Amino acid sequence: MAAVNNVFLDKQEYGKDKVRLLKVHKTTKIHRVDDLTIRCLLSGAEFTTSYTEASNKRVVATDSIKNTCYILAKSSKVVDTLELFAAELANHFLNTYDWVEGAHVTIIRHRWARMNIDGKPHNHSFWRDGEETRQTDLFVKRGANGLRNVVALKSAIAGLLVLKTTGSSFEDFVRDEYTTLPETKDRILSTCVDSTWEFNVPAVKTEHFASHLAQIPFNNIYDSVRDVTCKTFAEDESASVQATLYKMAAQSIRNWKWLDRVSYALPNKHFFAVDLNYFRGTKNLQEHADVYQPVADPSGLITATVARAPGSHARL
Numbered sequence: 001m002a003a004v005n006n007v008f009l010d011k012q013e014y015g016k017d018k019v020r021l022l023k024v025h026k027t028t029k030i031h032r033v034d035d036l037t038i039r040c041l042l043s044g045a046e047f048t049t050s051y052t053e054a055s056n057k058r059v060v061a062t063d064s065i066k067n068t069c070y071i072l073a074k075s076s077k078v079v080d081t082l083e084l085f086a087a088e089l090a091n092h093f094l095n096t097y098d099w100v101e102g103a104h105v106t107i108i109r110h111r112w113a114r115m116n117i118d119g120k121p122h123n124h125s126f127w128r129d130g131e132e133t134r135q136t137d138l139f140v141k142r143g144a145n146g147l148r149n150v151v152a153l154k155s156a157i158a159g160l161l162v163l164k165t166t167g168s169s170f171e172d173f174v175r176d177e178y179t180t181l182p183e184t185k186d187r188i189l190s191t192c193v194d195s196t197w198e199f200n201v202p203a204v205k206t207e208h209f210a211s212h213l214a215q216i217p218f219n220n221i222y223d224s225v226r227d228v229t230c231k232t233f234a235e236d237e238s239a240s241v242q243a244t245l246y247k248m249a250a251q252s253i254r255n256w257k258w259l260d261r262v263s264y265a266l267p268n269k270h271f272f273a274v275d276l277n278y279f280r281g282t283k284n285l286q287e288h289a290d291v292y293q294p295v296a297d298p299s300g301l302i303t304a305t306v307a308r309a310p311g312s313h314a315r316l
C-alpha cells in the first residue's frame, strides 16, 4: 500500500449494520420465527480508492447490502441455521462482485418462545423469554483458484442469565492485608453467560462451500453447548467460577470434533447475605443465610478459552 504524505490506509471493511429482519416459516400451520439482527461488511483492495480518492466506482451501496439480506431471506431454506444463512450471504457477495475479497457476516438471533395457552403450545403466538441471544460471526475470504477460505467461523450464546442457590463454595484463596471477603462453603452463584465456540473449517472450492458447511450440525451444537452450560452450572459442586467454567468448555470440545476452541466470559454476579445481627440478634450469615442483597456492580469477571490439544481427537 503506497503511503501518501506519510500515511496509508491500513484496514477497511464497510457495509450495513443492525439490519432487522423477521422470517416467518409458514410451511405448516405451526409457524416458526427467526428474529435476526444482521451485519454484513465487505472488504478488498478495490475499495481503497473509496477512502483515499473519494471514488465510489466499486462501492456496493450499503443500502443494496441491506436489500440483499431481505432478498436472500425470502429464498433461503437455511435462515434457521445462522451459520448457514451467514454463509449464503457471504457467498452471495463474493460470487456477485468479483472485486470483493472478504465478506464478514454477523447474525444475532433474538428469542421468541412459543406461548402455551390452556396448557397447549400455540401455533402462531410467541413471547420473549429473556434477553439471551444466539449469535454467529463468519469471515470468508476469496482464495486463489476458486477457493473459499473461512478465516473465522464462531458462534455464541450471549446474555444467558443463571442463578443457583447452593452448590457453590469459595475457599482457600489468598488472605492478606487486602482481604475482607470471608471464606464460604455455601453461596449463591449467578452469572450472565457469554460463550463462544470456534469451528475448524478447511478451505473448500466455491461450488462445495455450502454443501461442506451443511455437514456441520450447527443447531445441534448450539443446543448441546447450551445444555452443557446449564447442566454443568446446575450440577457442579463449584469450587469457583474458574473451575466450573473449565468443565463447561472442556466438555463441549470433547463432545464435538468440529470445535477447536470454546471460550466463556462469566461475570460473578454477587449476592451477599445481609448481616441482620443488629435486629434482635437475627442470624442471617453463613449457614443461616436466606436473605441476600444482589450487588449490581462491581462484579467479578472470569474469562478463559479452552482449546483442543494438537493431534487429539473428539469423542463422538
Ligand SMILES: O=c1[nH]c(=O)c2[nH]c(=O)[nH]c2[nH]1
Binding pocket: 170, 181, 239, 240, 241, 242, 268, 300
Ligand atoms: O469464583 C470466584 N472466583 C474468584 O476469583 C473470586 N474472587 C472473589 O472475590 N470471589 C470469587 N469467586
